[in-house]
Amino acid sequence: MKSKKKDIRALSKAQLRDFFVKNGDKAFRGNQVYEWLWNKSLHTFEAMTNISKETREMLEENFVINHIKVDSMQKSNDGTIKNGIKLHDGLVVESVLIPTEKRTTACVSSQVGCSLDCKFCATARLKRMRNLNPDEIYDQVVVIDKQSRLYHNKKLTNIVFMGMGEPLMNYKNVLKSIEMITSPEGLGMSSKRITVSTSGVPKMIKKMADEEVKFNLAVSLHSAIDEVRTSIMPFNTNFPLKDLKESLEYWYAKTKRAITYEYVVWDGINDRKEDIKALVDFCKYVPCKVNLIEYNPIDDGEFQQASNAAINNYISNLEMHDITVNVRRSRGKDIDAACGQLANKS
Ligand code: SAH
Secondary structure, three states: OOOOOEEHHHOOHHHHHHHHHHOOOOHHHHHHHHHHHOOOOOOOOOOOOOOOHHHHHHHHHHEEOOOOEEEEEEEOOOOOEEEEEEOOOOOEEEEEEEEOOOOEEEEOOOEEOOOOOOOOOOHHHHOOOEEOOHHHHHHHHHHHHHHHHHHHOOOOOEEEEOOOOOHHHHHHHHHHHHHHHHOOOOOOOOHHHEEEEEOOOHHHHHHHHHOOOOOEEEEEOOOOOHHHHHHHOHHHHOOOHHHHHHHHHHHHHHHOOOEEEEEOOEOOOOOOHHHHHHHHHHOOOOOEEEEEEOOOOOOOOOOOEOOHHHHHHHHHHHHHOOOEEEEEOOOOHHHOOOOOOOOOOO
């Protein structure tokens, strides 16, 4: 039978304190339990050793602690680890640990499936099944941090919201998860080391700017020409480049933080001179850098990575205009853990 008990981590600290007061205990008890739940990531009430037995039993009667489970784990030759993560309701998302010399990065999912329809992305084919809760995003970071310490002997340094899903279509929960990841009551990580990657939802970018968030913003641009962008990212019809541009200007005016554009160059799609020119022009709107991402094939050969000559053309043109450009090599490709491959074959 499905449990009707409420997930205790859906409660804010204030709500938890209230709960204890209403049950004739001290508000302070709420702080203690909150710390066990988040900072210590406990999965059972029983393990809360500074809480009396009666209180633990009372919690047990009222709540559950939903938590994720590593369902499968694949290790790549390059040290990348891809996890299949089972949620409390049996659905599965993926989270990836990406180690490099200088840092270890967790790539986390924000939705089961995705609400957007990018033609080149494996996750898009799943459609959106549901949003992840804040604790489900938080727990992915906890799991990856443990793996980083265990297999690479160092703690996690960075987090990117580049796994499954569109973070800005699950805005509230993503923000709440970041609040807990950065809070001393949670993991105490720095927001400067967190990047939220979006395909570009103008209204939400403005909202983030208004809320003065402290993390970094990456935008999956892939084309600065509406017609081309709509053909590969159909939702661009509703969120055209003009609106995206305006929201990014707003973001920069409010936060003074540069934006990263993610960009894949495909053969016959965005490898023409005018594509490059459009990108160079787009880059003039706000301070930014461009990450050219290697294309990770997802199946039928509809999309092919452009030639090295075409990519070099992009690089030289961007550099000529003093735009910083990095070429991002894929990690974990042999285990389908690279960008856009999550959900491929699973
Ligand atoms: N929805 C968010 C985050 C998830 S996708 C976003 O769109 O940014 C993370 C990154 O992988 C995005 O830049 C996306 O465009 C890119 N991507 C998707 N499929 C890809 C593929 N097959 N090869 C390379 N990059 C891909």
